[in-house]
Amino acid sequence: MRQPVVKRVRQVPPARRAKAVRDATPRSRLTTAVRSARLWLRDLGGRTVVLLTGAVVVVAAVAVTGYFLSRTETARHLPDTRARSYKDVDACLLTGKDGITAGTTAAQVWEGMQDASLTTHARVSYVPVTGEQSAANAGPYLNGLLQRSCDLVLAAGGPQVTAAERAAPLHRTVDFVLVDDGGSGPKPTGSARNADSGKGSGNITFAHPGDGLRAEVAGTVERRIAARG
Template identity: 85%
Template structure:
């Protein structure tokens, strides 16, 4: 009788060898860990366990604190909705520097923007401070389709008064001591006299300038829906 020898495929034999090696390594690692713990003793093991617990607690606390801090710093993701109305300020070379008349005008415009949701912006006239040099800057605002144009300063006012009759669909709010201004921001004092086209509101610097500018812009924006 011939005895048959069962042949094991090479792939299966290689897998068996890998499994045996893995089991051997796990057994060796477990034995080494057990011997190490026995050498340390109960007191040392307790200290190590306590240290692990403390580290874990600190990590968890830090995680939740960082989540809380991040939540506080998250900005409001709700985008502000603006009307399709632009109020633009033309200033002298100092722009809206604190303490200037233009700074008060800008604050009033921002107040009006919060109420009406109109967009606000400003442009300073640089270089020569004259009406002639202010005109190109003013024309730039008009070309940008600014619906309400505010001018702060004598030269800016002069340029705006000259442009107002040519741009009757634009509302002008003129702030300063120049031009033919009036302290009454709610009226156009020269209307009907041939000097005022009816789309100008005047205001002079003063303690209530911010509120008066806000009121003037709100009225002008309000007429545009």
Template identity: 85%
Template sequence: MVKRVGQGPPARRAETTRGAPSRSRFTTAVRSARLWLQELGGYTIALLTVAVAVVAAVAVTGYFLSRAETGRRPPDTGARSSEDVDACLLTGEDGISAGTTAAQVWQGMRDASLRTHARVSHVPVTGEQSPAGARRSLDGLLQRSCDLVLAAGGPQVTAAERAAPLHRTVDFVLVDGGGSGPKSTGSARNADSGKGSGNITFARPGDGLRAEVAGTVERRIAARG
């Protein structure tokens, strides 16, 4: 009887055949890498190792430094920039005509604006030149969310001084330049002394008014910082 030698199933032979090229390529790659390392020599390999280590160290250091910098960054307190501050001037019907007290106040406001980048504007009281008429114009400024209100002239100062206690978040700078209309006794007294209280600052009319207004506006803006 002739004994037949069995052959493996076709599927197993095919699997073996497919695996052979993969092992062959892997073996070839390992041999190539080994030969390449042998050609480089020990000194070159050491240099490459050091270079890789340095690159890795720099990357890790940069990562931790960036995290530390983020941790040291002060939190946003929500403080407004001086560029977001509005300083508004309320004047009599003559506005900021040359030679008026309001003109000096306006010049001081512009000087402060150049240094702080705060926005400045001026509005004249139209119609009745009295504290009641000035109060209507003043209410318009307050509705515009003016952060600093400067008032020049008797009626404007009186209206602003009366409104100040009702608007504690607004800073008032009052200058009574002897304009027409009734004056507030308190305003005149404090203007002579150059003193103020609470959210009111009185500026003294005179040759140094421009510089005084500029300095007062800058200090008020810095305090709001």
């Protein structure tokens, strides 16, 4: 007599069954969405699909074009601060050891030179005389400016003015603007001789220290550069 066959049913743990349901749900939703989209496109017809595709392409192109145009406009309204152009004219200042420290005569001269640079686009620079504050020691520094082809040489301070006044007759193509700050150094004879008029002869101009020095230097530099053409 044959024994009855007993079928064993494999029991799936509840946790695994729940996971299988969760995994199947997104796939089912995705499958349903794809099937619905295909049916919708088929119902629309080929011509409508082409029109919709073209519309999408046009919208994307407009968006991309607008993006690049906006970047171009932004760049156009932000000028490069380094784009300022200068004339081939150099105005160089020779100062004492303190340079252009605020409150000094040289600081006023430097401010006037900067004002003139904004108007004329001339390049401006300065060099302080270090070490002994004498005309003899200022001479090599002045020669350095002349070798750099400075078109205008401004000197602030007794020793610097003395050195520049001695060199001026030897460099007729260079304009000199001299400002004696009334320090303890030797007084240049030219400055004393022209103290009333504020002007020297030839390629030398004397400026007066004081409250109006900045404007006087700016005006003198502008006139000298204009005379050069």
